[in-house]
Amino acid sequence: MEIDKENCVPATRSSSPSKKRTSVADSLLQPPSAKKRVALGQLTSSLDTGSVHNPNCRSQNEGYREKKQTRELKEKKQEPSDVIGESFPDLKKCSFSSSIYEHLHSLEIEEKRRPLPDYMEKVQNDITVNMRGILIKWLVEVTEEYKLVSDTLYLAVSYIDRFLSAHAVCRNKLQLLGVSCMLIASKYEEITPPHIDDFCYITDNSYTKEEVVEMEKDVLKLLDFEIGVPTTRNFLRIVMRAAQEKCKYKELRLEFLSCYLAELSLLVYRSLQFLPSVVASAAIFLSRFIIQPKEHPWSKSLQCYSGYRPIDLKECILSIHALHKNRRGSYLGAVTEKYMQHKFKCVAMLSLPSEMPECYFKDAVDE
Numbered sequence: 481m482e483i484d485k486e487n488c489v490p491a492t493r494s495s496s497p498s499k500k501r502t503s504v505a506d507s508l509l510q511p512p513s514a515k516k517r518v519a520l521g522q523l524t525s526s527l528d529t530g531s532v533h534n535p536n537c538r539s540q541n542e543g544y545r546e547k548k549q550t551r552e553l554k555e556k557k558q559e560p561s562d563v564i565g566e567s568f569p570d571l572k573k574c575s576f577s578s579s580i581y582e583h584l585h586s587l588e589i590e591e592k593r594r595p596l597p598d599y600m601e602k603v604q605n606d607i608t609v610n611m612r613g614i615l616i617k618w619l620v621e622v623t624e625e626y627k628l629v630s631d632t633l634y635l636a637v638s639y640i641d642r643f644l645s646a647h648a649v650c651r652n653k654l655q656l657l658g659v660s661c662m663l664i665a666s667k668y669e670e671i672t673p674p675h676i677d678d679f680c681y682i683t684d685n686s687y688t689k690e691e692v693v694e695m696e697k698d699v700l701k702l703l704d705f706e707i708g709v710p711t712t713r714n715f716l717r718i719v720m721r722a723a724q725e726k727c728k729y730k731e732l733r734l735e736f737l738s739c740y741l742a743e744l745s746l747l748v749y750r751s752l753q754f755l756p757s758v759v760a761s762a763a764i765f766l767s768r769f770i771i772q773p774k775e776h777p778w779s780k781s782l783q784c785y786s787g788y789r790p791i792d793l794k795e796c797i798l799s800i801h802a803l804h805k806n807r808r809g810s811y812l813g814a815v816t817e818k819y820m821q822h823k824f825k826c827v828a829m830l831s832l833p834s835e836m837p838e839c840y841f842k843d844a845v846d847e
Contacts, residue, residue: 595641635665715760
């Protein structure tokens with residue numbers, strides 16, 4: 481019980497969150513004012529269960545000798561798979577991850593897991609595109625406030641769009657839908673998800689626990705309790721392997737910049753027309769272009785990993801390119817402010833060339 485107490489979200493509220501937990505329903509009618517948030521304390525990391533005093537464990541010297549012998553054996557005799565990996569890296573990498581990627585891709589194209597790209601026009605009659613953007617902007621801030629992983633945010637937005645694709649929602653219930661979807665996503669992704677009380681509090685107690693639970697039931701019923709769905713974040717992890725295959729060390733700036741561009745698209749309604757895998761690939765394409773504008777951003781290895789040619793990504797790339805140029809406007813500023821932090825290498829401050837060379841949308845190149 482003590483471990484659970486250490487890992488749970490603090491119940492004590494600081495003065496800063498209380499100032500900014502205004503209702504999104506109110507902000508739908510007027511632009512929200514920019515206020516600096518102080519995030520809650522980070523969740524404690526998992527405990528180290530290893531014991532250095534266990535008499536049954538082998539000594540460190542013994543383990544070191546065994547590792548040394550293993551290295552010497554590998555140096556004397558190289559396995560055929562290593563030779564294949566050096567001669568045909570694309571073949572080895574594609575065969576290694578193709579089954580995972582193909583499975584995720586088969587799930588993302590299922591109709592039941594995809595929101596309607598035009599549900600605002602066909603289903604909704606009270607809420608607008610701008611209201612959706614304000615809601616997701618607020619959820620980005622909630623994610624930062626409670627130190628939630630980005631997968632939770634992507635899942636919550638997926639649930640919101642899929643629910644709005646099937647049910648008309650009035651504007652005073654839109655924030656209720658948002659916190660309920662965030663509650664479901666945090667239960668799926670987080671080790672210690674926030675409690676219902678925390679979500680009620682962050683809405684300035686605009687909704688009761690019973691209302692949140694009831695909306696949670698409605699969302700789960702729509703999802704048929706299949707809450708696992710491939711998101712842009714999942715595909716970013718896979719394609720990023722190919723993007724960094726030539727790097728001796730991980731290029732954190734490339735990773736953070738790709739995440740930043742992907743989150744920008746998350747807030748924009750028209751991005752629903754693109755599959756998550758397309759958005760992920762386009763974000764990496766554009767990130768490589770921003771960091772090294774003189775080099776072709778798409779290699780054959782990336783094409784092998786993602787299954788997309790540059791021309792297949794062109795529409796999505798140009799869409800994200802336009803978002804980046806207008807990122808300081810409206811509700812996109814929340815994501816930009818987030819990625820201006822030092823912990824994200826200040827990638828939101830990187831400048832983007834005004835135009836992209838047309839030749840980059842031709843065939844991929846060898847690196």
